[in-house]
Amino acid sequence: MAAKEFDIPKLPTYIEIPELNHGVMDGDGPFKSVEEFQKPLGFPGEKIDNWQEVAIAKMGELKSKYRSVQVFLDSCVKCGACTDKCHYFLGSSDPKNMPVARQDLFRSVYRRHFTFAGKYFPKLVGAKELDDDMLDDWYNYFHQCSQCRRCSVFCPYGIDTAEISMAAREILDTVGVGQKYCNQILGKALTVGNNLGLPEPALRDTLIDLEEEVEEDFGAPVKYPLDVKGAEILLITPSADFFAEPHIDGLIGYGKVFYQDGVSWTMSSYASEGANFGMFIGSYDIMRKAALRIRKAALDLEVSRVMVGECGHAWRVAYSFWNTLSGVGAGAQSSDEHAMRLQKQLDDRYPQPQHIIEYTHDLIQRGKLNFDKSENDDRTVTFHDSCNVARATNMGGIEGGQFILPRDVIKAVCNNYVDMERSTIKESTFCCGGGGGLLTDDLMEIRVKGAMPRMQALKEVEKNEGVNTLAAICAICKSQFSKVLPKFDFDPYMIVSVHQLVSAAIILDKPQTTNSSPDGQTDAEEPVIEAEETAETE
Amino acid sequence: MAQICGAEVDEEGFLVDLKDWNKEICIQMAKDDDVELTEEHWGVIDFLRDYFEEYQIAPAVRVLTKAIAKKMGKDKGNSKYLYSLFPYGPGKQGCRFAGLPKPTGCI
Numbered sequence: 247m248a249a250k251e252f253d254i255p256k257l258p259t260y261i262e263i264p265e266l267n268h269g270v271m272d273g274d275g276p277f278k279s280v281e282e283f284q285k286p287l288g289f290p291g292e293k294i295d296n297w298q299e300v301a302i303a304k305m306g307e308l309k310s311k312y313r314s315v316q317v318f319l320d321s322c323v324k325c326g327a328c329t330d331k332c333h334y335f336l337g338s339s340d341p342k343n344m345p346v347a348r349q350d351l352f353r354s355v356y357r358r359h360f361t362f363a364g365k366y367f368p369k370l371v372g373a374k375e376l377d378d379d380m381l382d383d384w385y386n387y388f389h390q391c392s393q394c395r396r397c398s399v400f401c402p403y404g405i406d407t408a409e410i411s412m413a414a415r416e417i418l419d420t421v422g423v424g425q426k427y428c429n430q431i432l433g434k435a436l437t438v439g440n441n442l443g444l445p446e447p448a449l450r451d452t453l454i455d456l457e458e459e460v461e462e463d464f465g466a467p468v469k470y471p472l473d474v475k476g477a478e479i480l481l482i483t484p485s486a487d488f489f490a491e492p493h494i495d496g497l498i499g500y501g502k503v504f505y506q507d508g509v510s511w512t513m514s515s516y517a518s519e520g521a522n523f524g525m526f527i528g529s530y531d532i533m534r535k536a537a538l539r540i541r542k543a544a545l546d547l548e549v550s551r552v553m554v555g556e557c558g559h560a561w562r563v564a565y566s567f568w569n570t571l572s573g574v575g576a577g578a579q580s581s582d583e584h585a586m587r588l589q590k591q592l593d594d595r596y597p598q599p600q601h602i603i604e605y606t607h608d609l610i611q612r613g614k615l616n617f618d619k620s621e622n623d624d625r626t627v628t629f630h631d632s633c634n635v636a637r638a639t640n641m642g643g644i645e646g647g648q649f650i651l652p653r654d655v656i657k658a659v660c661n662n663y664v665d666m667e668r669s670t671i672k673e674s675t676f677c678c679g680g681g682g683g684l685l686t687d688d689l690m691e692i693r694v695k696g697a698m699p700r701m702q703a704l705k706e707v708e709k710n711e712g713v714n715t716l717a718a719i720c721a722i723c724k725s726q727f728s729k730v731l732p733k734f735d736f737d738p739y740m741i742v743s744v745h746q747l748v749s750a751a752i753i754l755d756k757p758q759t760t761n762s763s764p765d766g767q768t769d770a771e772e773p774v775i776e777a778e779e780t781a782e783t784e
Numbered sequence: 785m786a787q788i789c790g791a792e793v794d795e796e797g798f799l800v801d802l803k804d805w806n807k808e809i810c811i812q813m814a815k816d817d818d819v820e821l822t823e824e825h826w827g828v829i830d831f832l833r834d835y836f837e838e839y840q841i842a843p844a845v846r847v848l849t850k851a852i853a854k855k856m857g858k859d860k861g862n863s864k865y866l867y868s869l870f871p872y873g874p875g876k877q878g879c880r881f882a883g884l885p886k887p888t889g890c891i
Contacts, residue, residue, distance in 0.1 A: 277795050277796070427888065430888060431888055431889060434888075434889075440889070441888070441889035441890060442841065442887060442888070442889040442891070443841060443888075444841055445839065445840055445841060447839060448839035448840075448841050448843075451839070451847075452843075452844045452846075452847055455846070455847055455850065456846065459846070459850070484889075484890050485889055485890070486889055486890040486891050488844055489844040489845065489887070489889070489891055490844070490845055490875075490890075490891040491845050491846070491863055493891075494844070494845070494846050521889070521890055557890070685890060686888075687796065687876070688795075688796070721890035721891075722890045725890055725891050739864075
């Protein structure tokens with residue numbers, strides 16, 4: 247299983263526009279999905295015979311349904327502002343990875359079929375037919391876009407390549423040309439409840455193991471409850487948090503914060519996944535199906551709050567779409583009785599949904615958590631803003647809260663914090679290189695090349711500020727960095743969850759001591775109840 | 785489709801039919817990856833297979849490292865050690881050798 251050889255980009259002193267290398271990222275794209283993974287999602291098992299006709303009809307449907315797509319297709323003036331903003335272009339030097347060129351793969355077909363000039367004078371306006379070569383280019387280059395939306399920040403018209411890439415992938419799926427990685431995973435999420443296909447007994451035993459380990463290591467009975475009916479909080483977190491490193495140390499951290507607050511919480515074996523790859527493949531219907539599992543879990547478990555763990559695009563889906571998809575938050579259709587029921591059930595004194603960072607941040611602000619920051623003194627930390635959090639969401643209801651809150655949390659638990667160069671963070675953050683459904687081994691070349699700009703900024707703060715820890719709040723970012731860091735001569739273990747840093751510094755009340763609340767603001771419930779309920783379900 | 789010792793494997797080298805697994809296949813897969821299987825490798829592979837039989841999924845990294853620590857000693861119960869045995873990752877390479885499906889997700 248020899249992986250394809252490729253050159254790992256050298257890290258420059260600063261990012262420059264690369265010399266163009268036409269076709270350097272040409273190829274067949276990632277492994278294609280097969281019938282086994284296509285059918286359960288309602289897509290054809292293989293490329294259908296009349297694919298051109300169906301694809302164009304789908305394009306017509308999408309441009310009408312999503313007016314933004316049509317605006318994006320019509321409004322580009324080829325100013326070039328986006329050209330050097332894509333990490334995949336900067337890392338690969340393939341001009342088709344310039345955002346405008348990526349859009350034009352789609353736009354040229356749109357022009358041919360949906361504009362007057364393109365129908366009658368195609369050559370004059372760069373209109374092209376959707377032939378086999380074009381479809382292959384779509385498949386290849388729309389899987390070299392992580393839908394990170396950095397280009398849209400710099401586009402004077404706000405054209406969002408991510409939406410175009412989602413539309414292209416939806417059309418590809420519709421004609422039977424799907425991506426194996428995303429579609430196989432979605433099948434598991436919609437049947438087993440999580441992307442890994444982790445069944446309930448394995449999840450339960452993994453969490454019990456974790457409880458033992460945490461109690462042994464920290465001397466406090468921190469619980470990781472599953473399917474506890476009547477708990478206050480339902481935590482929806484990426485399944486990587488149960489399974490992978492460094493993710494699991496973040497999960498340990500969430501548990502410690504809940505323990506210290508004294509709140510009752512639970513996870514769900516039915517909805518054991520925060521990630522929602524329905525967004526990556528551009529399918530609203532599948533995204534909704536995944537979100538409805540969460541609604542069902544919230545209703546069944548009768549929780550009053552829904553919280554999201556460290557997952558980038560999960561937070562985008564939760565923050566931007568859950569309200570209308572599932573009724574978490576306000577705005578569900580009054581005809582949707584389950585959504586209305588959930589809206590009534592959830593406690594409107596809290597943000598619904600709430601991010602785990604917002605929750606921990608709030609406890610810190612209210613003085614409910616105590617830390618020994620010196621536990622993190624071996625670290626000089628920098629924070630990687632994950633694209634979906636940075637450019638599609640908010641935290642704390644304050645302007646730029648999605649940048650401020652995570653940094654506040656880190657600074658509350660670490661003495662040494664520095665930011666990377668300002669054009670590479672916050673709304674201008676560079677993608678890790680593995681987002682948007684690209685976190686698969688068969689895309690390793692583009693993942694490594696696309697990581698270059700982020701690695702360059704990291705190298706600078708490593709050199710100048712002694713940074714040895716990279717913190718993130720996204721499962722994909724964490725996995726991607728674990729893989730690509732060593733390619734650029736970093737320690738793969740330098741990537742951590744923000745809640746791993748919290749976990750290291752938090753001072754836990756040990757059993758037999760009173761659960762004191764210095765400011766008297768306790769709204770704590772007795773953790774004992776939750777522990778008993780957990781025991782009953784075993 | 786490619787084959788290893790007569791058994792079909794997918795484009796990533798994982799067995800198509802998990803029932804096809806035998807030691808000969810495992811040894812051949814390791815050979816193709818330039819890995820010489822030692823007693824420690826077999827310890828991990830056996831655990832992976834046992835766990836899969838019980839839960840129908842590969843173990844979480846932490847579950848695996850804990851089990852290996854118990855089996856082979858505390859100094860070996862960490863992912864660094866497991867990566868030294870399986871350079872492409874205990875999850876992915878280890879599972880492939882052991883005849884498990886590839887773990888996929890945000891991992």
